[in-house]
Amino acid sequence: MKIAVLDDDPVQLEFISDVVEDAGYRATLFSRGQALISALRKDTFDMIIVDWNLPDRSGLEILTWARTNLKPAPPMLLVTSRAEDEDVVAGLDAGADDYLPKPLSKPVLAARINALIRRAYAQPVTPGIETYDDIAFHEAAGSVARSGETIALTAKEYALALLLFRNLHRALSRTYILETVWGNEPNLNSRSLDMHVSRVRNKLELRPEQGFRLTPIYSYGYRLERVAGAEAAVDA
């Protein structure tokens, strides 16, 4: 797996490079946007990690360029010190598959890179039982058990929960969730989605204490994350 990393700050560039190599991938480093675009024209990368603020081109421009010109586009991760909610949405709308605010944390960055690679290049899920830590999805029965205890979910709640877990560490837009779980059902609104997410969160106890965190993304959607013990220590 070959990953292109673009950041004008050498410290950041080296940090990301370390995380990528530690995760077992090969990192190609760029400090100018134009250089990355030139490379993308000739070479193929399995993933792109870009910084937003660059001296020559905006990271958003590069995202848009890649979405338009690369078919299929590799998964793209936006890292930025712009942490405002509006900025996050702008980045996702420009074509990023996910974003991370700086300062970056090693385990979080590694988890995101792995999640994006896995989803893009994963083999189809084998039918039967899917397990995420102590949570098991029984596909045939359409039921969920946590630590062996079966939790009653409606069909929509089951589908929503499975979608969130299959996309661990990935930002999911409301539109994507609505289309995947409800199809093109009319008279469905954001508020209904929020209530379903709220019920899944309460029933499955998706709280950091229990190892999972469900984060709403400002006006965009949701992301489910696995909370590693290490993250708590570093991020504090």
Place this chain on the structure above:
Amino acid sequence: MIEWAVVAASSALLVAWLALSPVADGADHLAYDALMRAQAGPADDAIVIIAIDDRSLEALGQWPWPRDLHARLIDRLTQASAGPVAYDVLFTEPSAQDDGLAGALSRNGKVSLPVVVDAPGLNGAAFREDAPAPVLAEAAAGTGHVNLTVDNDGAVRRLPLYLQSGDRTWPHLILPLAATRRAVPVPPAPRTDDTLYAGSSEAVVYRGPPGAFRTLSFIDVLNGETPAGFLKDRLTLVGATAPGLGDRYATPATPHGELRPGVEVQAALLQTLLDGGGPRSLSPGWVLALSLLPLSLLIAGFLVLRPAANMALGAGLIALTLFASAFAFLAGDLWFPPSAAVAGLVLAYPLWSWRRLAAASAYMQSEVEAFERDGVGLTGPARGGDVVARQVDALRAAVRQVRDLERFISDALRSLPDATVVADPHARIILSNDRAEALFGGRLQTDADLPLLFQSLGEPAWRRFLDPDGDPGEITTPDGRILKAAASVLTDAEGEPVGHIVRFADMTRFRAAERQRTEALQLLSHDMRAPQVSILTLLDGPAPGLDPATERRIADYARQTLDLAEGYVQLARAESQPYRSELLDLGQVAMDAADILWPQASKKGVRILTPDSEDEYLVQGDPALLRRLTTNLLDNALKYGPKDGAIRVSLSGAEENGRPVCVLSVIDQGPGLSEDAARRLFQAFGHGGADHRGAGLGLAFVRTVAERHGGTIRHQAGSPGATFILTLPRVMDAEDSPVS
């Protein structure tokens, strides 16, 4: 307009009545007589009157004379070869001397004798004819009537050339004399009834006062004292002139009321005929039409002219009518009686003036009352004078007040802080203030209109600024200024559009400040953060040469700097940016905040207890800001609370001022806050405790966001710790039903 029509119709009717009825004849006769006097000229030499005057009566004895005298006179005329003779002496009764007279008449052969036809006759007859005795009539050259037509003022102005009744026709006595020089009018067609008609009426032209014709005394001619040849071929009339004989009449052209002998009237008629006829009268139809013409001009003038001009027009028309009448009479031998037309002109003007004054007075009265109703106090002193003068005073006072008001409004417009123009419904500029003149300069001069002004600002479609619901945005002028224009339609009391008012607010400096602020936020949110982020990233890796304690302190300072920048940016945005509005469950928001702070809380061993009630506490608000608000409250509790403690978040419903609210309380176990600290708590850059780890912006943010959501935040000191209580308006009726 109705008033006008009534005045026009009534004055036209009056004129028609005057023109067609004899009412105005007196005035017409005055004009006619004056014109007749103006026509005075020499009497015709060919006409000679042989007058039976006082001298003849003295010499020849009392009237009537024996007919022998007349026979002798006729013989004298015969000897003198006089022309045809009209002998205006009645010989109605037979007399013993008739044979002698008949002889003289026969010898002469050119003498006409008079007939008097009186209507009506005796015993029901249509007329009575006093003809000469048959033997005389036989001997005379002919007979002719000498009937006079007397106008209602007693004057003789016209004489009939023929009298008619049935198939009888009497020519006038002098017609044979006139026929010697000119063709005389032929008699009209015979009548079918017995009524006596006066046909071919001729206006008599009198040449000056009585006595103008050559006159010889009867006695002188009888005695042969006339110069030889004097009478030769002259047209001779014989008649009475002596006042005692009574045959005298009032006529035009007798300036001092003298009477004119009948024979002179006949002579004047003769000369009129010899001269080709008197002035002809217009037919009644023409008289009516010509009388109405000046009136209609004046009435039309009422509609378009001002009162003074109307007055002049009326006077001019009167003069013109009189002049036209005189000109037609003197130059064209046409008689147009002017008094009906003049009377119409004279009466229409005051009639119209009266109506206009009445209307103006009523109008002033109603306007004054309207002003009083509208609250314009009429404080002007009511001076003396008639009703109209007092009304004028009242109206003047009202107008002065309105003018003061207008000046006040105009001054107010001039003093408006923004450039403002007022346009009429066709978008032409009618008012503008100093700032508008400064903005547009010379372009506000003549013929300026709104499309032109907007075009000069680089804005082609000005009408979109009229849409009250639209947001036309700002105009960036070619010279770089930023203007915010707002236009509205002015309407009158009935809601009809009467113009436009447009305001141009200069946003240039405001926008510049805003841009600077955005740039400052940009600097803080990225440019200042980036180095701190790099410091933290560096410290995350192996840092040779630094002991772990120093490394941790550097990281703490970098993180503080980041927090400070973040807090500042958040506060600035919370204060100035527009908010989103979504329906949110405050319980979920509290849970999100707790999850965000979980790493810090678990590190400090603190448990955050969120409500696990199934109840929803819905609020309308900006999700990101409310989440950060709650996070800030929890963060505050986490910072000041003890290790291994607990932070409790509770949610409940309540009512405040009759409206449902959500109450979110955050209860910590910290040292609590002093009164002084509590007061400064929610101010930016102040903070509540001795621990200086925070910059104190977090709670200022909380207060700003809570207030902008219509809620409150307050602090309550607990026995241990502190409680922060947030209230937000609660949405009770969520219309969205859950999806099953």
